[in-house]
Amino acid sequence: MLARLRDCALYFAILLASIVLYTLATRIDTSVSGPTRIGPDLWPKAVLLFLVALCLYEIARRLLHARSPDEPAAGANEAVDHVQPDAATKSVGYNRTLWASVAIVAAFVILVPWLGFFIATALFLGAFSYAGGFRRHGLNAFIALCGALMMFILFVRVAYVSLPLGIGPFQSVSIGLMRLLGVK
Amino acid sequence: MEAFAQLATGIGLVFQFNNLLALAVGLVAGMLVAVLPGLTLMMGVVLALPFTYGMGVMPALVLLTAMYVSGTYAGAITSILFRIPGEPMDVPLLWDGYEMTKRGQAAQALGWSLAAAFIGGAVAIVFMVAVAEPVARIALSFSSPEFFAILVLGLASVVALSSASVVNGLISLGVGLIIATVGSDSTYGAQRFSFGQPFLMDGIDFLLVMVGVYGIGEVLARSAAGSDVPAQGRGQYKTALPSLREMLRLRFSFIRGTLTGLIVGIVPGAGATVSAFVAYGLEGQYGKNAKAMGRGAPEGIVAAKSAATASVGGALVPLLALGIPGSGVTAIMLAAFLLHGVQPGPQVFATNPTLIYAIFGSVALALIGMCILGYAAIRPLCKVLDAPEVLISAFVIVFCFVGAFAARNSIHDLYLVAIFGLVGYLLERHRFPVAPMVLGSILGPLAESNFVTAMITYDNDWTVFFTRPISGTVMALVGISLVYPLLQKTFRRRQVAEPRAHSPR
Numbered sequence: 001m002l003a004r005l006r007d008c009a010l011y012f013a014i015l016l017a018s019i020v021l022y023t024l025a026t027r028i029d030t031s032v033s034g035p036t037r038i039g040p041d042l043w044p045k046a047v048l049l050f051l052v053a054l055c056l057y058e059i060a061r062r063l064l065h066a067r068s069p070d071e072p073a074a075g076a077n078e079a080v081d082h083v084q085p086d087a088a089t090k091s092v093g094y095n096r097t098l099w100a101s102v103a104i105v106a107a108f109v110i111l112v113p114w115l116g117f118f119i120a121t122a123l124f125l126g127a128f129s130y131a132g133g134f135r136r137h138g139l140n141a142f143i144a145l146c147g148a149l150m151m152f153i154l155f156v157r158v159a160y161v162s163l164p165l166g167i168g169p170f171q172s173v174s175i176g177l178m179r180l181l182g183v184k
Numbered sequence: 185m186e187a188f189a190q191l192a193t194g195i196g197l198v199f200q201f202n203n204l205l206a207l208a209v210g211l212v213a214g215m216l217v218a219v220l221p222g223l224t225l226m227m228g229v230v231l232a233l234p235f236t237y238g239m240g241v242m243p244a245l246v247l248l249t250a251m252y253v254s255g256t257y258a259g260a261i262t263s264i265l266f267r268i269p270g271e272p273m274d275v276p277l278l279w280d281g282y283e284m285t286k287r288g289q290a291a292q293a294l295g296w297s298l299a300a301a302f303i304g305g306a307v308a309i310v311f312m313v314a315v316a317e318p319v320a321r322i323a324l325s326f327s328s329p330e331f332f333a334i335l336v337l338g339l340a341s342v343v344a345l346s347s348a349s350v351v352n353g354l355i356s357l358g359v360g361l362i363i364a365t366v367g368s369d370s371t372y373g374a375q376r377f378s379f380g381q382p383f384l385m386d387g388i389d390f391l392l393v394m395v396g397v398y399g400i401g402e403v404l405a406r407s408a409a410g411s412d413v414p415a416q417g418r419g420q421y422k423t424a425l426p427s428l429r430e431m432l433r434l435r436f437s438f439i440r441g442t443l444t445g446l447i448v449g450i451v452p453g454a455g456a457t458v459s460a461f462v463a464y465g466l467e468g469q470y471g472k473n474a475k476a477m478g479r480g481a482p483e484g485i486v487a488a489k490s491a492a493t494a495s496v497g498g499a500l501v502p503l504l505a506l507g508i509p510g511s512g513v514t515a516i517m518l519a520a521f522l523l524h525g526v527q528p529g530p531q532v533f534a535t536n537p538t539l540i541y542a543i544f545g546s547v548a549l550a551l552i553g554m555c556i557l558g559y560a561a562i563r564p565l566c567k568v569l570d571a572p573e574v575l576i577s578a579f580v581i582v583f584c585f586v587g588a589f590a591a592r593n594s595i596h597d598l599y600l601v602a603i604f605g606l607v608g609y610l611l612e613r614h615r616f617p618v619a620p621m622v623l624g625s626i627l628g629p630l631a632e633s634n635f636v637t638a639m640i641t642y643d644n645d646w647t648v649f650f651t652r653p654i655s656g657t658v659m660a661l662v663g664i665s666l667v668y669p670l671l672q673k674t675f676r677r678r679q680v681a682e683p684r685a686h687s688p689r
Contacts, residue, residue, distance in 0.1 A: 024377060036644075037639075040369040051355060058352075108585070
């Protein structure tokens, strides 16, 4: 039973979110549409009710009917499975890599406004590659620095993107770099 | 005939310096993303999107089209030589192409693949030019109920085709539709789900959903799965084109594959992958050499590859004529259109025909460029496989974030991309298809505004979607597209259950 409930966890989460959002949708200002026209709340409410119904159906189905052992898992792509290595044997290592990757991505997103694009990107490239198993440290540091610099040049000089510069001393580094590249 | 004269004008336009440069960059970029492990064509096109912000609409679309065309071929190289399907559409090539490589016939396999891609693509161009304008002309007579019905059909077929579980597909679609409702609504300007946050009041750009799901989510999924690179085909870097006589011998495989690609490509959400698999299946059933399929038969390569390339033309027709993307990549092209303030659909044929024919022209030139590059640049293309996948993934993530940031220069968009990346990964991990979510976030506002307009115009009479001849027919197709997979599943279960019931114990 616990396994079946765990199987339904994502559906419960979507169901809960849909109910909360539906409650919020009842507070959408409908006075703008007048008494005869459909209001701006109708579409989101309809979609949320649809989501609630789907989640309830799927939860009920999963709790009431156990999957037969020979039934293929939903969405399993046999063709892709055919060419993928046996993931199960390596899942522990890959899971560690995954969560390290998630943490590094989150750190990059949080730190980039403070550190600026160049420094944050160099640190990110190095850390992400290390977490992914790239252990040639000198080369890793070189690629991280050169890669960050190349992307800085590419985005600032070619794509004209206004990148985050960072704050305090980090901002000085970004501005110095931009001066070196001839960007005012 | 006039359409083909316009195609010539379109080809002439692509020869302008900016467009030609975009074409060349698109060709090389498309080949690289299709070859590189850890990068899919879809991700590549998403990553290219921010570089098109500063371009004019024509070079931007020429670049993306060239990427689309060349990307549908290059994955064949790694599939045939190294058993690495660059794209899901290249999986059928493993069964025959890699088998030929193991027998020392890699050059022949690559030759068949290139010939099939060229023929499929060439027929697709003729089809596209002949069909798109008449379809657009018919679509001009449509009003909001018809457009709403067609949009629903597009969304429903994505759900039906992208997953073995229709319920999961529908949930994914619902999530995308809800994301699209955030911010002020387009009809009345009322705020919805913005929680008083200024960055949510303008809504969530579908670009963030797309970049997060296809970029970050895909990288995370690959981190979790890992990958190994076998090296069977190393050193076999050349292409031997088949002779005309050999090609004529396989003419029915070419015809079957190309027609399948055109027809399946038109169906919204189907795209090159479904086309390739369907064509391979048909070849296995009706082909002359069906018994040899899967053991290194060129027919398998020809069917799958001609279908994949022909589907490009099929998928571009609904995008350009109706404004509904026929595949993942055309969904991103739709985004590029919208970012440049152009709404593809029947009106564009009247207001901006040069743009449409320039796109057709770019498909034609990209096809030629693809063949030249595919023939001549196998060695350098295979060299990029030596790059460690983790490094490529790291760069992809940075490109994703900059692409998302550049649209509005908002740090909050970075947070949203990261969140969508994680959501995309979690959904895929739990076997929810992500394509309906992305398409829901793109087409949701269009579907809602057509729905609201229809309801206002027809005094809140919802039966209008079912009683008007065209919208009613399309709605019936929606029903079929959703019910058919369920019936198929039930039928398959019965088939499995019956022999078990009759088997001796």
